[in-house]
Amino acid sequence: MIKTPAIVLVKPQMGENIGMCARAMLNCGLTDLRIVAPRDGWPSAPAEAAASGAFDKGVVARLYDTTADAIADCTYVLATTANTRDMVKDVFTARESAVRLRAETGQAAVLFGPERTGLGNEDIALAGGLVTIPLNPGFTSLNLAQAVLLVSYEWFTAVDTTAPAQFRTGGAELADAAVISGLVSRLEEEMDRGGFFRSEELRPTLMRNLLSFFARSRMTHQEAQTFHGIVSALIGLRRK
């Protein structure tokens, strides 16, 4: 079994943010959380509260003194950074990083820096590559858990096998073409009786457009019945 990437929080400040990171991770199937020298200590009640149960449901948090300790078993390490640095490294977008992380057969890790300052150069130096999350250049203001969420989400969706866009009917049966043309024919008949077509010239185009409307609507059987009922109500068949 492939190991999932570790998320390494380097010197995070608020316990609440650690909890939010755990929650973001587990949403995306990540469970290996490594915490380096957290300012407010560990374990942490605010972290527990903010995690929405993520620590009970799968996320395992471990505490380390240094970044080097935290990544000691890793074969591939990426460092997240908002700015390009004058270091010689591969730079990936978050989406590209997911592909790289998925390809790693050993233990991979992604480093995230403290809330205010981000990762320092000494931590970035430990990484094999950099990750930048593409964002609005005029307003780059992700919080720590949001950055963790986006990287984790990209990792999760890199094998997203969710079926592509589909039309969902919730079990309802779709009307077939005969039902639809039957409805449109009845409509035309009643429109005729109601004096809709003041000029015969307009009829072919208008009826074609109406059929086209219903044909593209992906109407269910139930909806076709409803329309028949509406026509009946409007023409007064139901008036008693």
Added chain:
Amino acid sequence: MIKTPAIVLVKPQMGENIGMCARAMLNCGLTDLRIVAPRDGWPSAPAEAAASGAFDKGVVARLYDTTADAIADCTYVLATTANTRDMVKDVFTARESAVRLRAETGQAAVLFGPERTGLGNEDIALAGGLVTIPLNPGFTSLNLAQAVLLVSYEWFTAVDTTAPAQFRTGGAELADAAVISGLVSRLEEEMDRGGFFRSEELRPTLMRNLLSFFARSRMTHQEAQTFHGIVSALIGLRRK
């Protein structure tokens, strides 16, 4: 210039969450925030504080009484939902939704429900399609701002395009939501007068389904006119 999609928060509870949503949006270049009946009121000091300056740097927030008001000018509306519903709609992943949103030439909008409950069926009925964010099925616990972030991020990063499959109107103008709800209201009125509702119990579901049908139909202005004409013709029969 293409309009950016509006983010519509339906009955959000905490001001702080609204602020976090604004912050998430602007990170991804979105600025059109529409707030429907926020529990804790608007404007909001906690929202301002949580926004990290997003309201000063580009996000414009507007307040509405109802979801229908908030989307009145929209030609394409998506509803986010964690669960599949028994509604007849296109279903997109967040990534697919971005392609679809980019393809819309009119005003698009994405609806997000209240923190605890998500969107109700009456709001989902207003949408032309659904968005689900693919997540760990064992732990689906995004907060509101995180859901907004992921949808916004997908929109922002979807800039690459090869033209997606688009809905072609042949130059016809699409009806906006106000036109569609106006048509459905008139239909209901005439259905009532025609004795359609033999039982009042059925009315809410039936009308919601009818609205849902027209909301997903991508009706043009011309087609809306035609339907009004049909209704007029049919009710004319009743009077004779």
